[in-house]
Amino acid sequence: GIDRTTTATVTLAEPAPAAITFNLQSTNPAVATVPATRSVLAGATSFSFTVTGVTPGAADIQVSAAGYDGAQTNVSVSGNMISLGEIPDIGPQESASLPVRLALPAPAGGVTVQLESLDPAVAIVSPASVFIPAGQILPSVNPQVTGVGLGATQIRASDGASPPVYAPDSRPVTVSLAMSLTPGSVTVKALRSQLLLLTLSAPAPQNFSV
DSSP: OTTOEEEEEEEOSSOOSSOEEEEEEESOTTTEEOOSEEEEOTTOOEEEEEEEEOSSEEEEEEEEOTTSOOEEEEEEEOSOBEEEOOOOOBOBTOEEEOOEEESSOOOTTOEEEEEEESOTTTEEEESSEEEEOTTOSSOSSOOEEEEOSSEEEEEEEEOOOSSOSSBOEEEEEEEOOOEEEESSSOOOOTTOOOOOEEEESSOOOTTOOO
């Protein structure tokens, strides 16, 4: 999508015998751009680089280096994009609304946006899909992201088509707990003890310890 990035990975047939600089080129930088070069160390078997969409269209991404056969792949940049809003930090069993929108109004028949969490042990999203009617850019109701366990993951949205008609999107979500002690300050005499109350911002997940 426009102003979006994707990661391309190049796999070498054999480990690099020495440090090598590969040349990267987009045949249509008005559509998609890449870094000029990418260097790898001896022994590397692959490397990755970022492709950035600029305007709708198609471009070939070419990779070359001395002593290597060239390689290329095609990238298409679409103005049809699914966009997800920011997800605030949440606690276990807490939920947050996830805004979903299209860059352009949905065509006749509408668009079904598929949603998934890359790590359901950290967070889940429901429902698993939302429908955007023809002529609209928003669903009638936003999906909800719910914390399950402490950690971080990504929520991904796509149209489920192969190849995709709409550029997908993803957003990070962090599930965490805030802790506070009551009283906030205390003075304890020697050889005496004082009880403190620990309060969590959300219910503790299973096997949680402090």
